[in-house]
Amino acid sequence: MNQNRPARLPTIKDVAHEAGVSLGTASKALNGQGQLRPGTVERVRAAADRLHFRPNRLAQSLHRANSLTVGIISTDSFGRFSMPVMEGIEDVLGSAERSVFMCNAADDPAREKMHVDALLARRVDGIVVTGRRTDARPALNLGAARVPVVYAYTQVGHDPGQTVQAPCLLPDDFGGGEQATRHLLTLGRRRVAHISGPPKFEAVQLRARGYLAALSAAGAAAPLVLHGAWSEAWGREAAAQLFGPASATDALPDALFCGSDQIARGVTEALHALGLRVPQDVAVVGYDNWDVFTEATRPTLTSVDMNLRDLGRQAGQRLLDLIDAGPGQGLGGPLRLPCRLVVRHSCGAPVNEEAPDPRSSA
Amino acid sequence: MNQNRPARLPTIKDVAHEAGVSLGTASKALNGQGQLRPGTVERVRAAADRLHFRPNRLAQSLHRANSLTVGIISTDSFGRFSMPVMEGIEDVLGSAERSVFMCNAADDPAREKMHVDALLARRVDGIVVTGRRTDARPALNLGAARVPVVYAYTQVGHDPGQTVQAPCLLPDDFGGGEQATRHLLTLGRRRVAHISGPPKFEAVQLRARGYLAALSAAGAAAPLVLHGAWSEAWGREAAAQLFGPASATDALPDALFCGSDQIARGVTEALHALGLRVPQDVAVVGYDNWDVFTEATRPTLTSVDMNLRDLGRQAGQRLLDLIDAGPGQGLGGPLRLPCRLVVRHSCGAPVNEEAPDPRSSA
Numbered sequence: 197m198n199q200n201r202p203a204r205l206p207t208i209k210d211v212a213h214e215a216g217v218s219l220g221t222a223s224k225a226l227n228g229q230g231q232l233r234p235g236t237v238e239r240v241r242a243a244a245d246r247l248h249f250r251p252n253r254l255a256q257s258l259h260r261a262n263s264l265t266v267g268i269i270s271t272d273s274f275g276r277f278s279m280p281v282m283e284g285i286e287d288v289l290g291s292a293e294r295s296v297f298m299c300n301a302a303d304d305p306a307r308e309k310m311h312v313d314a315l316l317a318r319r320v321d322g323i324v325v326t327g328r329r330t331d332a333r334p335a336l337n338l339g340a341a342r343v344p345v346v347y348a349y350t351q352v353g354h355d356p357g358q359t360v361q362a363p364c365l366l367p368d369d370f371g372g373g374e375q376a377t378r379h380l381l382t383l384g385r386r387r388v389a390h391i392s393g394p395p396k397f398e399a400v401q402l403r404a405r406g407y408l409a410a411l412s413a414a415g416a417a418a419p420l421v422l423h424g425a426w427s428e429a430w431g432r433e434a435a436a437q438l439f440g441p442a443s444a445t446d447a448l449p450d451a452l453f454c455g456s457d458q459i460a461r462g463v464t465e466a467l468h469a470l471g472l473r474v475p476q477d478v479a480v481v482g483y484d485n486w487d488v489f490t491e492a493t494r495p496t497l498t499s500v501d502m503n504l505r506d507l508g509r510q511a512g513q514r515l516l517d518l519i520d521a522g523p524g525q526g527l528g529g530p531l532r533l534p535c536r537l538v539v540r541h542s543c544g545a546p547v548n549e550e551a552p553d554p555r556s557s558a
Numbered sequence: 559m560n561q562n563r564p565a566r567l568p569t570i571k572d573v574a575h576e577a578g579v580s581l582g583t584a585s586k587a588l589n590g591q592g593q594l595r596p597g598t599v600e601r602v603r604a605a606a607d608r609l610h611f612r613p614n615r616l617a618q619s620l621h622r623a624n625s626l627t628v629g630i631i632s633t634d635s636f637g638r639f640s641m642p643v644m645e646g647i648e649d650v651l652g653s654a655e656r657s658v659f660m661c662n663a664a665d666d667p668a669r670e671k672m673h674v675d676a677l678l679a680r681r682v683d684g685i686v687v688t689g690r691r692t693d694a695r696p697a698l699n700l701g702a703a704r705v706p707v708v709y710a711y712t713q714v715g716h717d718p719g720q721t722v723q724a725p726c727l728l729p730d731d732f733g734g735g736e737q738a739t740r741h742l743l744t745l746g747r748r749r750v751a752h753i754s755g756p757p758k759f760e761a762v763q764l765r766a767r768g769y770l771a772a773l774s775a776a777g778a779a780a781p782l783v784l785h786g787a788w789s790e791a792w793g794r795e796a797a798a799q800l801f802g803p804a805s806a807t808d809a810l811p812d813a814l815f816c817g818s819d820q821i822a823r824g825v826t827e828a829l830h831a832l833g834l835r836v837p838q839d840v841a842v843v844g845y846d847n848w849d850v851f852t853e854a855t856r857p858t859l860t861s862v863d864m865n866l867r868d869l870g871r872q873a874g875q876r877l878l879d880l881i882d883a884g885p886g887q888g889l890g891g892p893l894r895l896p897c898r899l900v901v902r903h904s905c906g907a908p909v910n911e912e913a914p915d916p917r918s919s920a
Contacts, residue, residue, distance in 0.1 A: 206702070248702035250679045265680075268660070279641060286662050290669075295676055298630070298660035300648050307652075314657055317612045318627075340568070340610035428854040458850065488820065488850075492790040 206247040215243035266515065267297040267315035269308060269336070271350060272328030276486070277504060281326045281349045284508020285515075292516055294321070309337065316341050322515045324348055326508075330366050331398045344518035348511035349504065351530050361528030363518075365511045367502035369399045372535035373406025376453045376481045376500050379537055381414045383545055385451035385479055389420040391434040391463060392455030403455055403483065420449070424459075431462020439470050439478075450478060451543075457482035457489035457499055464493050464542065475544030485538050495541035502535050568609040577605035628877065629659040629677035631670060631698070633712060634690030638848070639866060643688045643711045646870020647877075654878055656683070671699065678703050684877045686710055688870075692728050693760045706880035710873035711866065713892050723890030725880075727873045729864035731761045734897035735768025738815045738843045738862050741899055743776045745907055747813035747841055751782040753796040753825060754817030765817055765845065782811070786821075793824020801832050801840075812840060813905075819844035819851035819861055826855050826904065837906035847900050857903035864897050 212222035217240060224230035225240035243249075266289050270278045282298070289296050297320065299311035315323060322343055325336055327350035335352040336345055344362075351364035373390075380388050390407045393400045404421050411419050422437070424430035431454065438449060454460035460482030464474050474480050474495060482490065485501035510533065539545050574584035579602060586592035587602035605611075628651050632640045648658050659682065661673035677685060684705055687698055689712035697714040698707055706724075713726035735752075742750050752769045755762045766783050773781050784799070786792035793816065800811060816822035822844030826836050836842050836857060844852065847863035872895065901907050 250675065250703075265659075275641075279637075282660075283662060286660060290661070290673070293676070295659050295680060296661075297627075297657050298644075298648060299652070299658075300645060311652070313612065314655070318657055341612075458854070462854075492820070492824075 206249045208249070210247055211240060211244045211249050214247055215240045262321045262519065263319040264294055265297060265318060265320050266294045266519075267299060267311070267320045267323045269299045269301050269311055269315075269323060269325050270327065271301050271303055271308065271325065271333060275328050277328055277349060278326050280504040281508040281511070284505040284510075285324050285326070285348065285512040286508075287505075288509045288512030288516070292512075294516075312336060312338065316343065321519045322346070324511050324515055326350060326511075329397060329399065330369070335362065344515060346511045346515045346518065348508055363514055363528050364530045365507050365514070366530055366532055367399075367504070367507060368532035368534050369402035369502075370406040370409070371532070372483065372500040372502065373403035373453070374410045375406070375535065375537050376483070377407045377410035378414070379498075379539075379545070380451040380453060380479055380481060380543060381410065381416055383451075383479065383543060387417050387447070387449045388451040388453055389422070389438060389449040390453045390455070391422045391424070391431065391459055393423065393426045393459070395423045400455060407453055426456055426458060428458050428462030428465070431459035431464075432466040433462075434459070435463045435466035435470070439467065439472060451480070452478060453481050455483050457484045457486045457493075457497060460497055460499070460542070461489050461493045464497070468494075474542055479544045480542040481537075482542075490538070490540060493542065498540045498543040498545070499538055500535050501538050503533060507533050568611045570611070572609055573602060573606045573611050576609055577602045624683045624881065625681040626656055627659060627680060627682045628656045629661060629673070629682045629685045631661045631663050631673055631677075631685060631687050632689065633663050633665055633670065633687065633695060637690050639690055639711060640688045642866040643870035643873070646867040646872075647686050647688075647710065647874040648870075649867075650871045650874030650878070654874075656878075674698060674700065678705065683881045684708070686873050686877055688712060688873075691759060691761065692731070697724065706877060708873045708877045708880065710870055725876055725890050726892045727869050727876070728892055728894055729761075729866070729869060730894035730896050731764035731864075732768040732771070733894070734845065734862040734864065735765035735815070736772045737768070737897065737899050738845070739769045739772035740776070741860075741901075741907070742813040742815060742841055742843060742905060743772065743778055745813075745841065745905065749779050749809070749811045750813040750815055751784070751800060751811040752815050752817070753784045753786070753793065753821055755785065755788045755821070757785045762817055769815055788818055788820060790820050790824030790827070793821035793826075794828040795824075796821070797825045797828035797832070801829065801834060813842070814840060815843050817845050819846045819848045819855075819859060822859055822861070822904070823851050823855045826859070830856075836904055841906045842904040843899075844904075852900070852902060855904065860902045860905040860907070861900055862897050863900050865895060869895050 208222055209219060212219045215222060217236060221232065221236065222240050225232055225237045226244060268282055268285055272278055286296050297315060301308035301311055320343065323336065323345045325345060326348045327333065330349060330351065332351050332353045347362060347364040351366060352362060377388055388411065390404060392404060395401060408419055422434050424434060452463055454463055460480050464480050467474055467478055472478055482497045482499040485499040490497040490499050539547055541547060570584055571581060574581045577584060579598060583594065583598060584602050587594055587599045588606060630644055630647055634640055651658050659677060663670035663673055682705065685698065685707045687707060688710045689695065692711060692713065694713050694715045709724055709726040713728060714724060739750055752766060754766060757763060770781055784796050786796060814825055816825055822842050826842050829836055829840055834840055844859045844861040847861040852859040852861050901909055903909060
């Protein structure tokens with residue numbers, strides 16, 4: 197005999213016995229049903245507390261329409277972008293007393309199928325799918341099950357076989373690019389170039405289109421878009437291309453909108469090395485608002501924030517709404533949520549918030 | 559009537575009907591029990607496939623000793639350190655067909671209690687607690703429940719009320735500090751200084767003790783430990799203190815072991831600005847092996863890796879072992895897992911692995 201086996205958990209029978217009432221009375225008291233004297237209710241609740249009685253939610257789930265559980269499938273490992281999204285989802289669902297199953301599909305379709313099967317076998321009320329990038333992915337294969345699904349920071353293409361499309365919550369990257377560029381133009385910059393990531397990313401295309409739209413709306417000078425890797429090294433290289441010894445001085449950009457904070461940091465360091473001042477000679481704006489980069493760049497980096505935690509919260513809320521309404525309800529397809537420009541010292545704008553003086557971190 | 563309500567999920571009765579067998583035969587066929595003709599088994603399985611039948615794991619859980627679910631409570635939000643740990647945990651538990659409930663306690667004791675209650679009400683078989691830093695925290699309050707708990711990248715103090723201590727899996731930060739320092743000494747460096755984070759962190763103390771032990775074992779020159787913030791700015795400041803104009807040239811360090819990659823990057827940039835070469839004049843080693851910093855630092859940064867994904871895997875495996883053995887079994891208390899030095903170009907050692915030439919990223 198293993199003496200260390202877990203002690204039997206207290207049941208409602210134990211509570212009834214402890215309180216000296218019948219099983220039916222104990223049940224009514226704990227569920228707030230029926231007509232009981234207040235003294236009886238209190239006595240049963242006190243007994244339940246003493247015994248550390250917890251209703252068996254697993255058993256309750258079987259007799260309810262809902263299991264009060266939800267799954268999150270991340271198609272990527274837990275990464276920098278999926279993390280705040282998952283945090284927002286968990287925040288909303290946890291507050292609604294939904295427990296969240298977390299599944300890491302690691303970009304492996306077989307693993308994703310295994311997770312979907314496990315979630316459906318556990319009778320989850322809904323599933324949120326999230327990923328590392330916003331590009332389209334195949335729809336989750338649910339077989340015959342009709343469980344509501346919401347995509348967050350990822351999307352599925354239009355599926356003609358589905359009468360109702362699943363909602364896909366995405367950052368408004370077009371708006372983010374437009375906002376950053378307009379901000380630089382409003383500050384009086386006249387030649388804004390855009391240094392971004394690989395063009396195969398939808399986000400890269402949308403940010404560039406936003407940049408172009410803002411230039412066009414302002415009647416600004418000829419646009420210039422450079423594509424490369426998502427790295428500081430590419431930022432350094434791009435700045436060297438633009439401002440190196442071979443460049444014609446009269447056409448040099450006076451502002452750079454970068455597709456990521458990492459690129460912006462590489463750009464800024466290369467500008468320093470070339471003897472150019474940020475923001476006096478060249479203003480710089482990044483994207484992602486990733487604190488380890490915005491704070492470490494000198495001067496601190498103005499950046500576009502995709503509000504991913506809020507995006508996760510909205511995905512969680514939308515899933516709860518779909519669970520209540522049934523899976524066929526609600527608006528589907530891509531939904532773009534606004535980005536937000538966080539102004540620091542690299543763009544040359546007056547900063548209202550309390551931020552470190554750029555000179556003190558030099 | 560809402561026509562979009564989910565269709566009723568197929569039951570084992572539907573499968574029996576579809577296959578033209580009795581309920582008992584269908585059950586035996588799907589569970590691989592009893593004596594049936596192979597043709598019957600195949601017919602039932604084919605019917606189950608056609609109907610997309612999935613056994614109701616929720617119902618099965620009620621009749622089993624185990625619910626085959628496990629909880630992860632992160633005392634921090636999903637952060638840079640808890641992420642790889644959670645990934646490792648989920649990897650092991652997912653492979654063992656355990657579904658994982660994810661709970662974010664956000665450093666809030668009330669929220670943690672709410673999550674613990676929800677997990678116990680769902681009859682999880684065990685719980686892993688993880689966090690943002692390795693320092694001691696209060697034990698999870700399980701009340702009367704006896705569910706195995708494993709702590710990963712966090713620990714609980716010795717609790718005299720518990721006959722058996724919970725296992726706490728931690729990186730061997732003493733060993734990490736010793737390994738980094740010994741590596742620099744072996745390369746011929748003679749004056750190694752240590753620039754680290756706030757001394758209130760247990761990890762900071764352990765790394766410093768490892769550094770001191772390595773110096774002492776080698777009979778090396780007087781140790782020098784500087785404490786500051788976990789930031790690049792502190793790294794820059796510390797390097798300026800050590801190598802600024804007021805420093806006596808004959809006692810300057812020829813190597814710096816840094817308590818984080820962020821500190822190491824700030825150090826490296828300040829050394830460049832002072833006209834010192836890395837690694838020729840000063841070798842630099844970081845801690846965390848965080849790719850966005852090790853790759854962006856010039857030259858690329860040698861760093862100590864805490865193997866957090868592996869630590870998570872081991873925590874998951876230990877929890878499975880405890881679930882099998884009962885909560886009173888197994889070794890408890892802190893268990894330190896080895897760190898690993900990843901050699902790149904900042905320390906001056908020959909690099910065997912294929913790594914980018916430091917000159918090409920300059």
